[in-house]
Amino acid sequence: MSPVQRFHQVTNDALVKISEHCPPGAKLALIIVTPGEPERDIVLExxxxxxxxxxxxxxxxxxxxxxxxxxxRDLCDAIVGALAMxxxxxxxxxxxxxxxRFWDIGREERASSEQLLEALTALTQVAGECEQIASNYSGTIDGIFEHGGDDHEDPSCAIFHRLYYAMFEARAAIAKATI
Incomplete structure (x- = not known):
């Protein structure tokens, strides 16, 4: 009998003896871990x-x-993959x-992001039109900035200043979301 076969026989005999002293319905498992050598690990159940x-x-x-x-790590990779898919x-x-469950969460988040992107795109279109109207009455952005920007005494200049700079961030966000 090989050493491995002998080990299994001795282990099995020991588990049988131990099981005789366990509460009714209890199950036994023996796990032998060999660090750094997982191929030598033994699981008896x-x-x-x-x-x-x-x-x-x-x-x-x-x-x-x-x-x-x-x-x-594998479990987390599977969850991240399900979210992405x-x-x-x-x-x-x-x-x-x-x-x-995770696949559905990913799908719902994407749908929510698409709705927000559509709303931001529509809002950016309207804000761009308002920016153009305000700029027709306001002169140059540099001139407005020099004379108070958001606090400019002329409301159309203050509106143009706010919209001008807000449009940079909105357009950048849309560009990033649609890459």
Whole structure:
């Protein structure tokens, strides 16, 4: 018998003896971790053991979602991917998949952003027309700036000054959102 086979036999015999002293319905799991050599890790578990219960038991004993491990990185990558795919309205998860919730959030956020972009575009169009009207009565932007800008005594000059500078940010936001 090889050392690995002998180990499994001894371990199995020990688990049987331990299980005789467990409360009714309890399930056993034995996990041997070899740091830096995951291929040598060993997981032995009772038939019918719910692995989610194992994780829940570990969490009750201090396992935290904080810290770094591959499982959490993969899970977070899957969530970010579902959000991104939802935002792009592509590659929805299979029916009843846990990622559907995140895909839906991505889709809803994208729809909300599109509505805001449409409203900002319409508002920018109107503000641009108002800016043009105000500029017809106000002279140059530099002259208005030199004479008080937003606090200019002529309301059409103050309006033109505010709209002139607000339009820079609005147009930049629209350009960024439509790239």
């Amino acid at each position: 009772d038939q019918g053991l719910d692995r989610n219960e194992v994780v829940s038991a570990l969490r009750r004993r201090g396992l935290s979602i904080d810290g770094d491990n591959a499982y959490k 939802g935002a792009q309205n592509t590659n929805p998860p299979p029916a009843d998949h846990w990622g559907q």
